[in-house]
Amino acid sequence: MVSRSIRNTLINIVGENNYLDSVEDRICYSYDATRKKSLPEAVIFPTTVSQVSEIMKLANRYKIPVVPRGAGSGMTGGAVPSEGGMVMVMNNFNRILEIDTDNLQAIVEPGVVTSSLHDTVEKAGLFYPPDPASMKHASIGGNIAENSGGMRAVKYGVTKDYVMGLEVVIPTGEIIHTGSKCVKDVVGYNLTQLFVGSEGTLGIVTKAILKLLPLPEAKKTLTATFSSMELAAKTVSGIIKKRIIPTTMEFLDKHSICAVEDFLHIGLPTNAGALLLIEVDGDADLIGKDIERIRAVCQSNQALEIKTAADEKELNELWKARRSVSPSLLKIRHVKINEDIVVPRSKIPDIIQKIEKIADKHHLVIVNFGHAGDGNVHVNVLSSNDNDELTRASHAVDDIFNAVIELDGRISGEHGIGITKRDYIELCIDKPTLSLMRQIKKLLDPNNILNPGKIFP
Amino acid sequence: MEKKSGKNKFLELIGGELQKCSKCGACRTICPVFAENQREKYSARGKIALSDAVAQGVLPLTDEYYDILNNCILCLSCVENCSSGVKVDKIIRAARALLVEQRGLPLPQRIIHKMLQHGKEFMDLILKKGSLFQYIFFKSIPKTSGLRSRFPMPLIDKTRYIPTLVRKPFRKRVTERVEAAVPKKSVVFFTGCCTNYIYPNIGEAVVKVLNELGISVIIPKGQMCCGAPAETAGDLHTVIELAQNNINELLFEEEKYKVVLPCSSGGYMFKHIYPELFQNDAKIMSQAKKLALLTCDISEYLVKEVGLDKIAGHIKQAFTKKITYHDPCHLNRGQGIKTEPRKLLKILSGESFVEMDEADRCCGSGGVYGIKHRSISNKILSRKIDSIKNSEAEIVATGCPGCIIQLLDGINQKDLNIRVLHTVEALAECI
Secondary structure, three states: OOOHHHHHHHHHHHOHHHEEOOHHHHHHOOEOOOOOEOOOOEEEOOOOHHHHHHHHHHHHHHOOOEEEEOOOOOOOOOOOOOOOOEEEEOOOOOOEEEEEOOOOEEEEOOOOEHHHHHHHHHHOOEEOOOOOOOOOOOEHHHHHHHOOOOOOHHHHOOHHHHEEEEEEEOOOOOEEEEEOOOOOOOOOOOHHHHHOOOOOOOOEEEEEEEEOEEOOOEEEEEEEEEOOHHHHHHHHHHHHHOOOOOOEEEEEEHHHHHHHHHHHOOOOOOOOOEEEEEEEEEOHHHHHHHHHHHHHHHHHOOOOEEEEOOOHHHHHHHHHHHHHHHHHHHHOOOEEEEEEEEOOHHHHHHHHHHHHHHHHHOOOEEEEEEEHHHOEEEEEEEEOOOHHHHHHHHHHHHHHHHHHHHOOOEOEOOOOOOOOOHHHHHHOOOHHHHHHHHHHHHHHOOOOOEOOOOOOO | OHHHHHHHHHHHHHHHHHHHOOOOOHHHHOOHHHHHHOOHHHOHHHHHHHHHHHHOOOOOOOHHHHHHHHOOOOOOHHHHHOOOOOOHHHHHHHHHHHHHHHHOOOHHHHHHHHHHHOOHHHHHHHHHHHHHHHHHHEEEOOOOOOEEEOOOEOOEOOOOOEOOOOOOOHHHHOOOEEOOOOOOEEEEEOOOHHHHHOOHHHHHHHHHHHHHOOEEEEOOOOOOOOOHHHHHHOOHHHHHHHHHHHHHHHOOOOOOOOEEEOOHHHHHHHHHHHHHHOOOOHHHHHHHHHHHHHEEEHHHHHHHHHOHHHHHHHOOOOOOOOEEEEOOHHHHHHHOOOHHHHHHHHHHHHHHEOOOOOOOOOOOOOOOHHHHOHHHHHHHHHHHHHHHHHOOOOEEEEOOHHHHHHHHHHHHHOOOOOEEEEHHHHHHHHO
16 A cells, blocks of 8 residues: 555655656556556656665565556556556656667667667667567567567567666665676676566666667568468478578468558558568678578469568558557457467467467457567457357467467467466476476565566466 | 436447557557657557546546546547557547536637637627737737737747737638639638638638639638637537538539638548538538538649649749748648648749658647647647758748648747748749
8 A cells, every 4th residue: 555654755756746646647557558457556757776776665665566667568467557556667767878889789778669779779880689569669678578579589589689787676675787798797697687578577677788789781571472371381481491591570361461451551462361571681692692592482382472572661561560460450359369379480380270270169260470480479369348259269268378388389479478378377387497486586576566466377 | 317428428439449449559659749748648548548437437527537638639640550540539529529518618718619600700800809909919029920928918828929810801801702814613712710810821822823723713701610629629519510501601503613721620620520520410411521522622622633734834933942841730641631732842842842850740739739738739849840940941831820820939939030831822922
């Protein structure tokens, strides 16, 4: 409970403008992109690391839950204050503190919007690869907490591969520093990676040292359509088998193509069974050759049409289309159960086939799209608000997860566990491992105040 | 009982829209109001969440909800960018209508809307007197034709540029038909309030350009305000009355004439709002739809119905100064008219046309918004003026008198020497 005196102390710490508790403001910080909601008691916007530390000390003393939040664009309820308490919004931490062009690093605050970091470093000829579909509004802090992936993960990996060091306020209020600016650094435990992907349950990131790469000289995008998802999936495995690693290799099934075309009207082939969106980057001379080899694999898998993007405008439209798929699906049905399963990439054709069978079995529309190149498929089980259909949808999710496990996959590739996948975590993680994770949580957060109710069943 | 019925109607009207929101947060990137204050309640997603709470009966119609819902310019950028296809403007309009129904309008707006609705002559009179009074209350500022207030006045910021009201409205200056020398066709001209009462030179430019191109202009005397100020405030009764009047006045002689406007919000009202107002009256609805089909923004009419080649043939003297273009929200996002004004400006300025950054970003005007939310409006405006300044243009053209007032205000505040013209005024200067 945030009592009157705690409220006054909090206002003293952050200032009146940075503490909100009207019912209207509380409603506006009760949800994230899962559409799940739970009202917080207050919303607080710290501006400095010492404020974060003071707030945590207070919250720890009075056992008030604290839920860190960036843009609230997460897909598993990480920023939903499911046990009440305070939402701590990191929007005031919005500065890019340093772009170190000598060491190829950036030091940023967590509230920086991912795509604005892209724009800034690219002006200096540098490159920050992680590019979650929400990058235009999501922030770096949220990306680190969820270990966000993105489309370029096929070639460049995910957020964890770019975090070199962190400043973190742990639940008891101490400010700790992990990692450094050094490329090689084996001093002590690798705590940086403990916090990356911890879903805001172990600490609040207040500063991050990020690794940058030189900006690739050129890129080329190819689209190929197929009559079925199966052929598209075979093409993906075929490309990897040929030892080609594109920057991105995304696919859209027929439902996603139609939903997004309905929004953007850019002439996507609404009669195709599947669309592959493949980008290669690198040396201008070499990528032409890669594109030709990819084209050959598409042809051998009976592609209906193969095109390369003509200009920057067409390119931007294609990627905007891809990024818009997820929200555009709500036009088909009001309820969308969004899973982001991942399988070893050679198993993509198998999992697609299994999901199609599951959809038939439960008489449901299941939409698949996503990162074919890294095995990460966004499976969207659609439903109306009808109870019978909702029950079938939930059974379908169980079946999908079981299928994933059979293929040595994992139930989440990049969205995290949060509250929506809590009950399934034991499918992937054995008891002793989960128990160790609980002990780590308990050590760092003895009173279970930081983002309680997440990850663990 | 009555309150309940209002809320049920609200849910019925927009329940589907509220359900469509995926809460992804993409609207946070483009909302000009959110960009200035970074509080979720001002983003479209926040406004939708609150409206949903109202619809579900979780949140009563609080003062704060009222203030939040009114803190939206209706620039439509969230609507354009929403991959879930949520018509956020529809939600905001319905919520404002609900608030007006349950709480009434604030007194100043009630009086103004009544004036728009009933007293055309009365309004002319007020404005005539007003144009005398304004010299007493406001002092002229050099460089522009606007005024700054001499004494502190309620609601009005002292630094604000206040447009001059003319003694004789445009429609009193012209006859109901202005024939071209060799008339080939005719159009109906809907002037809009700003052209009639503040910028008669825009009206004169419309007539000059059309006449020059062999088009006679019919200016129905009975036309009234398009209703946009009342509509955005949620005062549906006023809008419906004004719409009925305008439909009657503008559709005549077997509806063979196109209706042209130099006003982006007016065009948006005719094309998209009027047809939605009369769901219960099939006859008026079909007339509203006819008007929607006949409505053309002046730039749209010139490019599509007259043709660029023909217009190019009438250009006597092209601009040599750098000229740029600001997209009015209700012309670009509201009506999809983006290329037409640029094509016109390019033929009258040749190589000297330049694009500014973020040309389609809102200028912060939004009619009454700029007056009621001066501080945020001013910040949005400042970013727009910086874009104009960085383009190094000496002239900025646009297609909306409301934007013209706002841009002049911003240029004045930053003490810049940049002319602001309506696209059709620029054309009239060259023809």
